[in-house]
Amino acid sequence: MNTNINFAGIKMKNPVTVASGTFGYGREYEDFIDLNKLGAIITKGTSLKPRSGNKAPRVCETSSGMLNSIGLQNPGIEYFAKIDLPYLKRFDTKIIVNACGSTVEEYVELCKILNTLDIDGVELNLSCPNVKAGCLAFGTTYEGVKNVTSQVRKVLDKPLIVKLTPNVTDITQTAKGAEDAGADAISAINTLLGMKIDINKRTPILANNTGGLSGPAIKPVAVRCVYQIAKTVKIPVMGLGGIMNGEDAIEFMIAGATTVSIGAGNFVDPECSIKTIQEIEKYMQKHQIEDINSIIGSIKMN
Amino acid sequence: MKYQEECELLEKSALKNDIFKFKIKTEKIAKEAKAGQFLEIRVSKEVEPFLRRPISIYSIEKDCIEFIFQVKGKGTEILAQKQIGDKINILGPLGNGTFNIKEYNTVAIIGGGIGIFPLYEAVKQLKGKAKINTYLGFRNKEYVTNEQEFKELSDKLIITTDDGSYGEKGFAIDFLKKDEKPDIIMACGPMPMLKAIKKYAEEEKIICQISLEERMGCGLGACLGCAVRKAGSTDDNPDYWHVCKAGPVFYSTNVEI
Ligand SMILES: Cc1cc2nc3c(=O)[nH]c(=O)nc-3n(C[C@H](O)[C@H](O)[C@H](O)COP(=O)(O)OP(=O)(O)OC[C@H]3O[C@@H](n4cnc5c(N)ncnc54)[C@H](O)[C@@H]3O)c2cc1C
Ligand SMILES: Cc1cc2nc3c(=O)[nH]c(=O)nc-3n(C[C@H](O)[C@H](O)[C@H](O)COP(=O)(O)O)c2cc1C
């Protein structure tokens, strides 16, 4: 049975990764799972300079999911390179850094540094709904995505994954922007912009008023986006949004995802990623699938 | 080390009609738990309610832990339905900020409402190491709970109620202020109470530990959800601790609340 995947040049032992912002830089989960078993670890969104993030409350529960408005709190790339990267390098897994910036120049500066680090790939976050400048501002139009991606492409030799937002009318347009600018892969989806109101106080629960929705509540939207993107572009897609188990992961792969990522599922069960890998293997056995690659995009439309 | 365990519910009792005490069997969590730490409880195997619920450790025994919770919304409602013998999925022990247990002359323990529960294990461990003066405040007679447990271990126990329907009338902190100055204050309770205690302790230069709550995603330090302002950071340049990682117990001088 083969679970090896070549994702945009990143050779993974299985298609299961952990999603940016839900796994820190790995340490918080080492007591619960063997990090060596993961296909890849995608770091918290990391910027050129440290960011302190938004006021609390930053998270709140919603129906079958949650909202967050962390605001990209992170220690900055210098700290990552010195402290977190050496830690992550102890494990036999792939390291993908989620990169964010407020301006095109910041993305470029950051990716120049990332290009010199011993990492396996960069995920360009053009889709965070929780910060005032940058990210989403570039991520909602074909031109916007193409522009920042092509600037970054010039300085980055490593595999470049562009992470897209579902908060657009037509996600195939932004996916096309990434492909046309030379991205090696797409990841989708980031969170959907949402709001929850405390009906007694009549104020939003999140201090930032709005936040990004994730969890099983968004899975059908995410599966649809992955299907549309995979049909439109030739580069591979990493699917995420509400994956809680092997069945969910398989669903994304059938829709066209080459790899998958577990986000908020890590909060519910810190072993979610490992169990997902095991469940994918069980599915393969049950359906006599020799190679995991054979199910990618195997959807039969009505 | 932190663990995920399926813990059997050994004992269940209702302290009030909406406050329950659970005793669970844990092979691993109990062995490493410290006073002030908390648990993340998965109340349902389904995706609804989605997140785990943070609940403080009330008492640590050899291979058991007790926790006490009030039914607030749907998560604690489901938890309250568990029957003896049921397995409950729990992460723990969580948090790195714990009560500083060592020898003191006098320790003041001050708690308000359901905030008294995380203090009990600290009192247990301080017994014999310090003179313990305990001040517990409640809204009224109906809400007073766990008096006997704290009384047995405290050198002095003052119960206050806001309306005077039981014990002393007034706020717990007013009685702490009247007594001998302690070496350290350990506090947990509603935010207005913690603010008043922090202010008093800092004015009087008394070391003070407070246990904080914030909405959580992971409980592990990974999501950066449970932020609390670091002392000294400004509105223009804020900086944060995370309750589940640096806390839930903080030295009052390290945080802005
Ligand atoms: C470190 C810590 C220790 C705690 N210890 C105790 C304890 O020992 N006993 C006890 O009765 N309660 C304790 N609480 C509060 C307890 O977590 C909440 O009352 C509980 O999560 C409410 O869940 P619910 O489903 O009943 O309410 P809902 O309102 O349905 O909950 C909705 C969401 O809001 C969150 N939430 C609601 N209130 C709080 C709160 N005060 N703090 C953090 N998250 C909240 C829930 O976790 C859930 O994600 C503690 C909280 C924290 C952070
Ligand atoms: C608390 C939290 C923080 C997140 N931080 C980031 C981030 O820094 N960068 C990013 O690209 N996505 C971030 N995300 C989005 C996730 O990576 C993922 O795209 C989204 O949550 C959907 O997946 P899920 O439903 O499995 O959680 C964050 C999500 C959550 C819940």
Ligand code: FES
């Ligand atoms: S709850 Fe996730 S960092 Fe504290």
